[in-house]
Amino acid sequence: MCAKQKAVVLLSGGVDSATALALAVAEGFTAYALSFRYGQRHALEIEAACKVATHLGARKHTIQEIDLGLFGGSALTDDIAVPKDRDVKDMTEEIPVTYVPARNTIFLAFALAWAEVLEANAIFIGVNAVDYSGYPDCRPEYIIAFERLAALATRAGIQGKTISIRTPLINLTKAEILKIGVRLGVNYRLTLSCYDPTQEGRACGRCDSCRLRQEGFKEAGLSDPTIYANLVAV
Amino acid sequence: MCAKQKAVVLLSGGVDSATALALAVAEGFTAYALSFRYGQRHALEIEAACKVATHLGARKHTIQEIDLGLFGGSALTDDIAVPKDRDVKDMTEEIPVTYVPARNTIFLAFALAWAEVLEANAIFIGVNAVDYSGYPDCRPEYIIAFERLAALATRAGIQGKTISIRTPLINLTKAEILKIGVRLGVNYRLTLSCYDPTQEGRACGRCDSCRLRQEGFKEAGLSDPTIYANLVAV
Numbered sequence: 230m231c232a233k234q235k236a237v238v239l240l241s242g243g244v245d246s247a248t249a250l251a252l253a254v255a256e257g258f259t260a261y262a263l264s265f266r267y268g269q270r271h272a273l274e275i276e277a278a279c280k281v282a283t284h285l286g287a288r289k290h291t292i293q294e295i296d297l298g299l300f301g302g303s304a305l306t307d308d309i310a311v312p313k314d315r316d317v318k319d320m321t322e323e324i325p326v327t328y329v330p331a332r333n334t335i336f337l338a339f340a341l342a343w344a345e346v347l348e349a350n351a352i353f354i355g356v357n358a359v360d361y362s363g364y365p366d367c368r369p370e371y372i373i374a375f376e377r378l379a380a381l382a383t384r385a386g387i388q389g390k391t392i393s394i395r396t397p398l399i400n401l402t403k404a405e406i407l408k409i410g411v412r413l414g415v416n417y418r419l420t421l422s423c424y425d426p427t428q429e430g431r432a433c434g435r436c437d438s439c440r441l442r443q444e445g446f447k448e449a450g451l452s453d454p455t456i457y458a459n460l461v462a463v
Numbered sequence: 464m465c466a467k468q469k470a471v472v473l474l475s476g477g478v479d480s481a482t483a484l485a486l487a488v489a490e491g492f493t494a495y496a497l498s499f500r501y502g503q504r505h506a507l508e509i510e511a512a513c514k515v516a517t518h519l520g521a522r523k524h525t526i527q528e529i530d531l532g533l534f535g536g537s538a539l540t541d542d543i544a545v546p547k548d549r550d551v552k553d554m555t556e557e558i559p560v561t562y563v564p565a566r567n568t569i570f571l572a573f574a575l576a577w578a579e580v581l582e583a584n585a586i587f588i589g590v591n592a593v594d595y596s597g598y599p600d601c602r603p604e605y606i607i608a609f610e611r612l613a614a615l616a617t618r619a620g621i622q623g624k625t626i627s628i629r630t631p632l633i634n635l636t637k638a639e640i641l642k643i644g645v646r647l648g649v650n651y652r653l654t655l656s657c658y659d660p661t662q663e664g665r666a667c668g669r670c671d672s673c674r675l676r677q678e679g680f681k682e683a684g685l686s687d688p689t690i691y692a693n694l695v696a697v
Binding site: 291293294295296297299300301328329330331332333334335337338339341342343345346365366368370371374375377378379381382383384386387 | 525527528529530531533534535562563564565566567568569571572573575576577579580599600602604605608609611612613615616617618620621
């Protein structure tokens with residue numbers, strides 16, 4: 230019997246990365262979940278990531294502490310207001326203030342380091358080019374460029390072993406993602422999408438990320454298990 | 464008069480990165496130095512980096528704390544013995560145990576984040592494909608792949624502004640690097656190359672990095688200002 234292949238899965242604690250982890254496990258990978266405390270304004274998403282990693286059977290969960298706040302430049306790490314109450318269809322026009330410069334490049338670079346040490350075959354990242362079309366580092370061409378870099382960057386690459394960058398959600402809508410996750414048994418109550426939750430961990434229900442999540446559940450015809458602070462009925 | 468262009472310079476505190484910083488400054492860039500505490504076995508190189516940043520007139524010096532030791536896989540972060548007393552010509556054969564998986568990818572990813580926030584035009588990295596030919600992430604094809612990635616990864620890239628990855632030392636020998644640095648006024652006594660210094664900060668004089676440094680000074684016909692613990696005459 231072959232040993233199971235390993236995959237590093239980037240896990241933020243939100244809907245997309247939880248679904249990506251569920252897909253990696255369903256595909257038969259032994260999953261190593263990787264999260265970051267990166268100077269985001271709240272650390273509740275790390276708690277969510279821990280719960281999700283356990284729930285979905287990750288072999289190990291590592292949390293890297295980095296400080297993107299040292300560089301600034303984003304509403305998620307600075308004192309820039311997170312936009313609220315925007316319509317979902319208005320979110321695709323430009324790069325939002327919640328964009329964190331080079332964040333996915335940093336996350337993938339760490340994932341690559343761990344993948345090399347583990348001799349993993351794949352890195353899963355739950356990027357989405359539909360809902361986050363304004364983020365440069367969620368586009369398919371970006372992912373292809375990173376995969377090419379990975380082949381040149383590592384000892385494994387020199388030896389001809391490739392580490393594939395898997396983006397199973399890249400062309401799916403939020404509703405499609407949620408349907409897949411529910412089918413795989415993901416308990417989305419454990420996840421946290423909100424950019425600006427209350428201190429008690431309730432999602433605000435008004436930021437872009439909450440709005441996308443609400444619309445996704447609605448469109449999928451699924452009930453949203455999230456407890457929102459603003460008690461929005463969805 | 465045009466505002467000066469900005470460059471992020473990766474600064475380890477060793478000979479190569481100090482020379483790269485001196486070259487960026489000599490070329491007229493306002494330099495932003497970036498160093499990492501990454502779980503390396505000694506933190507003395509950070510002290511060296513601080514001295515070098517001040518000495519060479521970096522506008523700002525930022526130190527990111529990351530923990531590559533969480534992943535393991537290198538003599539520089541694990542309890543793997545650093546090789547000693549190897550001949551310089553034996554160092555090019557294979558990837559050494561001092562290789563840290565994906566380290567340059569992680570360093571460049573952070574530099575890219577800062578460059579994007581600063582609206583910098585360039586990132587300087589003192590990689591060298593001559594002395595470190597065994598490291599996959601010191602090769603020109605790797606750097607080209609990262610530059611391509613950078614163009615796709617950032618808001619600046621989408622807007623058509625490129626961030627170039629500058630590797631002025633990539634094809635130089637250690638002796639050539641030292642000659643350039645001395646001409647630019649670099650005080651190499653402030654730098655630290657050693658993989659395994661004493662607690663007092665003296666270079667061991669026996670690891671690959673010390674050996675390359677010693678050979679470089681010798682070949683350049685320059686006196687080596689380093690104080691070695693083993694008092695090797697060079």
